[in-house]
Amino acid sequence: MIHGENAVETSQILAEVRVRHPEAPWLSRIDSIAASTGITSRRWMVPLETAVAPTSGSGLRTPGPVSAREALALDGFTEQDVERVIAALEAIPAPQTVEERTAPAWAAVRAYGERAARGALQIAGLDPADVDCLITSNSTTPALPGLDVALANRLPLHSDTLLLPATQWACIAGTRGLALAADLVADDPDRVVLVVISEALSTTYQPADDSLESLIVRLLFADTAVAAVVTGRRRPESVLRLDAAWHHTLPGTQDLHRLETRADGTHFVMDRRGPRAVQDTVTAMWEWLRLRHQDDVHSWHPDLLLAHPGGTRVLEYMEQTMPAAWPAGLLAHSRDSYTSGNRGGAAVFDILRRAHDAGQRAGSRTVLYAAAPGLTATAVDGEWL
Numbered sequence: 001m002i003h004g005e006n007a008v009e010t011s012q013i014l015a016e017v018r019v020r021h022p023e024a025p026w027l028s029r030i031d032s033i034a035a036s037t038g039i040t041s042r043r044w045m046v047p048l049e050t051a052v053a054p055t056s057g058s059g060l061r062t063p064g065p066v067s068a069r070e071a072l073a074l075d076g077f078t079e080q081d082v083e084r085v086i087a088a089l090e091a092i093p094a095p096q097t098v099e100e101r102t103a104p105a106w107a108a109v110r111a112y113g114e115r116a117a118r119g120a121l122q123i124a125g126l127d128p129a130d131v132d133c134l135i136t137s138n139s140t141t142p143a144l145p146g147l148d149v150a151l152a153n154r155l156p157l158h159s160d161t162l163l164l165p166a167t168q169w170a171c172i173a174g175t176r177g178l179a180l181a182a183d184l185v186a187d188d189p190d191r192v193v194l195v196v197i198s199e200a201l202s203t204t205y206q207p208a209d210d211s212l213e214s215l216i217v218r219l220l221f222a223d224t225a226v227a228a229v230v231t232g233r234r235r236p237e238s239v240l241r242l243d244a245a246w247h248h249t250l251p252g253t254q255d256l257h258r259l260e261t262r263a264d265g266t267h268f269v270m271d272r273r274g275p276r277a278v279q280d281t282v283t284a285m286w287e288w289l290r291l292r293h294q295d296d297v298h299s300w301h302p303d304l305l306l307a308h309p310g311g312t313r314v315l316e317y318m319e320q321t322m323p324a325a326w327p328a329g330l331l332a333h334s335r336d337s338y339t340s341g342n343r344g345g346a347a348v349f350d351i352l353r354r355a356h357d358a359g360q361r362a363g364s365r366t367v368l369y370a371a372a373p374g375l376t377a378t379a380v381d382g383e384w385l
Contacts, residue, residue: 001346001353002116004043004202004223010034012048013218021210034219038312042222042341044202045108052207053096095208095264102265105200106141110150112225113138113198117151120227124237126192128155133162133184133193137173137345139259140203140266147198171308171372173197173345174226178368179245179380181230189232197345198225204259204268217268222341226349239356240366242382246288249376253277257373275313281377282309282318285369292381303364304355304384305330308347309371312338333358360384
């Protein structure tokens with residue numbers, strides 16, 4: 001797991017917002033809003049100064065075929081007045097273009113992804129030449145060719161490695177990547193699948209956006225690259241056995257969370273109805289687990305619940321709705337992960353790593369769960385090795 005190398009403090013973000021949006025109607029509440037996230041610091045692949053910098057070109061934007069200079073001249077301005085106005089307009093800072101925001105983030109996504117991939121292979125005692133399939137996900141820096149091809153060349157992988165890019169999995173990338181890898185391995189236990197997720201969520205930080213939703217996005221996201229090896233070959237380094245997967249999509253919820261590409265880059269848009277809709281996927285997952293373990297329904301419970309539902313409100317709902325007989329503290333590692341930011345598709349791997357570092361006994365029953373824009377969710381049921 002590779003965290004962003006730049007620490008960005010919540011106090012820095014609040015200071016930047018106060019200067020940029022002194023008239024925002026929610027300004028008096030930003031301290032309490034920030035405190036409610038529980039996040040005091042997050043790590044980004046780029047520094048805050050890069051994310052908020054104005055465009056490197058002119059701030060002057062003139063739509064249509066007529067230039068600003070020509071338009072002013074046609075409107076009766078003298079040549080001296082035109083020069084004065086043009087100079088003033090060019091001095092106005094303007095937001096970075098899509099290219100200016102995306103290019104450094106895409107370079108970081110590839111570099112971080114490579115480091116995470118090499119680390120996972122080293123831990124597993126494998127080489128790039130051992131990889132039969134590569135599953136990748138990155139949602140915030142779209143490119144063609146994508147992260148899969150970049151890693152195939154950088155590592156490098158052998159030419160007949162199956163590449164499976166999933167650019168729009170977002171927050172479910174960790175669980176769904178593992179679920180897909182488990183299916184591939186079940187078909188051929190000797191197969192080696194490398195899962196790599198590299199997300200520069202800081203690209204959704206939009207300084208000029210004065211909406212309350214944009215403020216929340218500024219405060220939430222962190223940048224991380226993670227990787228894991230999935231194989232049917234039992235190895236000393238093995239951590240988790242993946243036994244079954246569940247997938248669920250709620251119809252009519254595709255507009256609740258979404259990415260929009262505008263002139264100044266990518267904006268993450270959230271609807272306040274989102275958490276309630278995510279709760280419906282949690283209810284459906286409880287039913288899947290009940291049916292899956294119905295022969296032992298009164299005594300079965302997970303020893304670990306590693307969940308990324310998008311926010312702490314849904315974690316609270318999970319605690320309130322899980323069976324009363326289940327032990328307390330199942331979501332402790334999930335809550336710990338949120339204190340340093342929402343990592344999107346990399347979050348479940350971060351939670352899994354926290355559980356590993358805390359020490360787990362062999363045989364611990366483990367459920368991984370995540371929900372993503374769509375709304376779509378994936379869960380994996382397994383056991384600690």
